[in-house]
Amino acid sequence: MNALDYVVLIGTLVGIALYGTWQTRGRRNLDGYLKGARNTPWFVIGLSIMATQASSITFLSTPGQGYESGLGFVQNYFGAPLALIVIAAVFLPMFRKLNVYTAYEFLGRRFDQKTRLLGAALFLVQRGLGAGITIYAPAIVLSTVMGWSLNATIISTGVLVVAYTAMGGSDAVNLTQKYQIGVIFAGMVAALIVLLTKLPAWLSFGDALTLAGGLHKLEAVDFSLNPDRRYTIWTGVLGGMFLALSYFGTDQSQVQRYLSGASLRESRLGLMFNGVFKIPMQFFILLLGALVFVFYQFERPPVFFNQAAWAGQAAKGDPAPLRALEADFAAAHAQKKQQLQAWIEAKHAGDAAGVATARAAALAANERVEVIRDQAKQAVGPGGGKKANDSDYVFITFILGYLPHGLIGLLVTVFFAAALSSKAGELNALGSTTTVDFYRFVIKRGADDQHYVKASKWFTALWGVVAIGFALFAHLAENLIQAVNILGSIFYGVVLGLFLVAFFLRRVGGTAVFWGALAAQTLVFVLYATTVISYLWFNVIGCGACMLFAVVLQGFLPTRVQPPPGSATA
Amino acid sequence: MTSKQGQEDPDHVKSSAVAGQDEAVPSRAQVDDEVTGLPGLRSWRAVYLFVLGSFVLYVVVLAWFTRYYS
Numbered sequence: 113m114n115a116l117d118y119v120v121l122i123g124t125l126v127g128i129a130l131y132g133t134w135q136t137r138g139r140r141n142l143d144g145y146l147k148g149a150r151n152t153p154w155f156v157i158g159l160s161i162m163a164t165q166a167s168s169i170t171f172l173s174t175p176g177q178g179y180e181s182g183l184g185f186v187q188n189y190f191g192a193p194l195a196l197i198v199i200a201a202v203f204l205p206m207f208r209k210l211n212v213y214t215a216y217e218f219l220g221r222r223f224d225q226k227t228r229l230l231g232a233a234l235f236l237v238q239r240g241l242g243a244g245i246t247i248y249a250p251a252i253v254l255s256t257v258m259g260w261s262l263n264a265t266i267i268s269t270g271v272l273v274v275a276y277t278a279m280g281g282s283d284a285v286n287l288t289q290k291y292q293i294g295v296i297f298a299g300m301v302a303a304l305i306v307l308l309t310k311l312p313a314w315l316s317f318g319d320a321l322t323l324a325g326g327l328h329k330l331e332a333v334d335f336s337l338n339p340d341r342r343y344t345i346w347t348g349v350l351g352g353m354f355l356a357l358s359y360f361g362t363d364q365s366q367v368q369r370y371l372s373g374a375s376l377r378e379s380r381l382g383l384m385f386n387g388v389f390k391i392p393m394q395f396f397i398l399l400l401g402a403l404v405f406v407f408y409q410f411e412r413p414p415v416f417f418n419q420a421a422w423a424g425q426a427a428k429g430d431p432a433p434l435r436a437l438e439a440d441f442a443a444a445h446a447q448k449k450q451q452l453q454a455w456i457e458a459k460h461a462g463d464a465a466g467v468a469t470a471r472a473a474a475l476a477a478n479e480r481v482e483v484i485r486d487q488a489k490q491a492v493g494p495g496g497g498k499k500a501n502d503s504d505y506v507f508i509t510f511i512l513g514y515l516p517h518g519l520i521g522l523l524v525t526v527f528f529a530a531a532l533s534s535k536a537g538e539l540n541a542l543g544s545t546t547t548v549d550f551y552r553f554v555i556k557r558g559a560d561d562q563h564y565v566k567a568s569k570w571f572t573a574l575w576g577v578v579a580i581g582f583a584l585f586a587h588l589a590e591n592l593i594q595a596v597n598i599l600g601s602i603f604y605g606v607v608l609g610l611f612l613v614a615f616f617l618r619r620v621g622g623t624a625v626f627w628g629a630l631a632a633q634t635l636v637f638v639l640y641a642t643t644v645i646s647y648l649w650f651n652v653i654g655c656g657a658c659m660l661f662a663v664v665l666q667g668f669l670p671t672r673v674q675p676p677p678g679s680a681t682a
Numbered sequence: 683m684t685s686k687q688g689q690e691d692p693d694h695v696k697s698s699a700v701a702g703q704d705e706a707v708p709s710r711a712q713v714d715d716e717v718t719g720l721p722g723l724r725s726w727r728a729v730y731l732f733v734l735g736s737f738v739l740y741v742v743v744l745a746w747f748t749r750y751y752s
Contacts, residue, residue, distance in 0.1 A: 183744075183748075186744065190737070190741070193733050193734065193736070193737040194734075194737070196733070197730045197733055197734065200726075200730070201726070201730065321751055322751065324751070325750070325751025325752055326751075328752070330747060330748060330751040330752070331748050331752060332744040332745075332747055332748045333741065333744045333745040333748050334748075335745075345741070377717070377718065377719065380726065380729075381718070381720075381729075384729055384730075384733050387733040387736075387737075388732075388733055388736050391737070391740045392740070395740075395744070
């Protein structure tokens with residue numbers, strides 16, 4: 113990166129943060145601070161929902177996933193439109209009718225206060241423990257590639273996001289996210305345009321798709337019923353819908369975004385905006401990765417993209433095996449390049465037999481390249497035949513190697529803007545839930561709005577400090593990101609169960625659902641400790657068990673028909 | 683939401699001319715919530731069907747894309 117790139121990076125990030133803080137200065141009442149001025153139009157809500165969900169990992173790692181595994185990951189988002197329809201039709205009207213600040217406040221109105229506190233506590237534990245990841249994950253990749261100090265990267269990112277989120281509240285988050293997502297889209301489209309211009313002149317866009325498809329990078333939909341397949345349309349629709357319902361419907365970082373809408377209509381349209389555009393956006397990012405793969409068929413990539421780790425491995429021990437792998441890789445890559453050229457020449461000549469022959473040869477050459485890459489990943493991996501993850505470094509390596517200065521700065525800005533926008537949504541939600549569901553409700557009742565706004569700012573800042581601290585020490589724990597994902601899955605299911613009981617099982621009261629949720633959570637803990645079930649299933653088990661236990665327990669308690677929430681207050 | 687009789691409020695109520703009955707007319711905010719404001723998609727059911735239809739279209743197009751380039 114040169115001076116121009118740094119000007120673009122720092123100017124854009126600080127400029128957006130300052131603008132957001134200045135525009136939202138003087139928010140004095142709790143309603144304005146937590147929900148915004150309630151004048152947010154639907155497209156801002158839509159962009160804000162998108163920006164909160166899409167962290168920098170989405171833009172750093174997803175192209176790498178497209179490079180390595182193709183488009184299949186897009187199926188993970190197939191459940192999102194269906195879940196968003198359910199949330200817009202059922203969840204959202206109830207939240208707005210009751211005029212709640214947090215999703216857990218709704219549980220208090222529908223059941224009782226102990227259930228509200230349980231839901232809020234589960235959210236805070238899960239989201240609070242994962243708070244550092246959205247800062248740590250991009251910082252580790254970018255500091256490694258750029259040679260920056262990891263700690264300085266974490267602290268500067270963290271302080272910036274804490275400052276404008278704490279000062280401006282929900283409006284500042286929405287406002288800055290609008291511009292941040294604009295920068296993100298502009299950067300990704302610019303990267304695609306430059307990428308297409310960097311492909312060989314004789315290779316058309318259609319030819320590039322032919323090569324990517326022929327090398328199995330464009331398999332977007334898999335109808336297989338084989339349970340060993342990681343991404344299929346069935347897991348995408350069922351599992352994806354379940355996850356999206358939990359995330360968009362019960363996670364305060366998302367609920368707070370759409371509660372800031374000027375009306376029910378604006379909030380609904382914001383959700384529907386995501387229902388329509390989420391899948392194309394993910395498809396575009398994955399396709400970008402698949403096209404980077406095609407680009408690297410004609411420009412030799414490093415055998416291992418994380419060059420810092422590769423150099424570190426060479427410095428640690430005997431570098432000869434690594435040099436041998438590099439030489440093998442260069443030879444195999446050159447051979448593959450020839451086969452691919454022959455394939456396209458045969459295609460242009462209309463020679464079907466030549467296409468089939470060249471394609472078979474190219475596939476065999478690709479297989480050899482992949483074997484060498486696997487050996488390289490094992491060489492840098494933690495040992496025991498385990499492979500190092502390299503896909504996070506694919507896109508950033510392409511950006512730094514082939515994009516012009518200025519655009520490099522813009523793309524690095526994209527990664528940081530994504531980190532800031534998702535972190536801001538999380539901090540905003542953590543601060544709001546701590547203030548509304550615990551501080552105002554349990555510790556200090558009856559104070560004026562200014563007091564609660566001040567408290568909310570302090571809680572937001574406190575969670576920011578927790579996130580920065582967690583990110584600074586994240587490297588001490590191995591597989592930390594996976595550990596946090598597991599933690600999330602352990603709690604998400606039960607929280608969703610609480611909300612589904614609230615919406616759909618009106619005969620179940622607070623006591624039954626409270627103890628049912630605790631029993632379900634205990635069951636999930638026991639299963640986690642004693643079985644080897646994939647952690648994604650804990651979402652399903654936690655939710656199902658919570659609903660089942662609540663219904664069974666209600667059978668032993670005095671029957672009470674619960675009026676629809678809000679019927680007395682509307 | 684009911685009207686406050688006698689007050690001028692453009693967002694609020696007008697009297698029904700039928701049989702001298704006062705009929706609460708929804709405020710503009712309520713009306714905004716009921717109408718989608720989208721051309722061609724006048725009810726929320728239509729909006730949901732549109733989102734569902736776009737999802738089905740994506741799946742069909744992606745399935746075709748997969749088949750065509752495999």
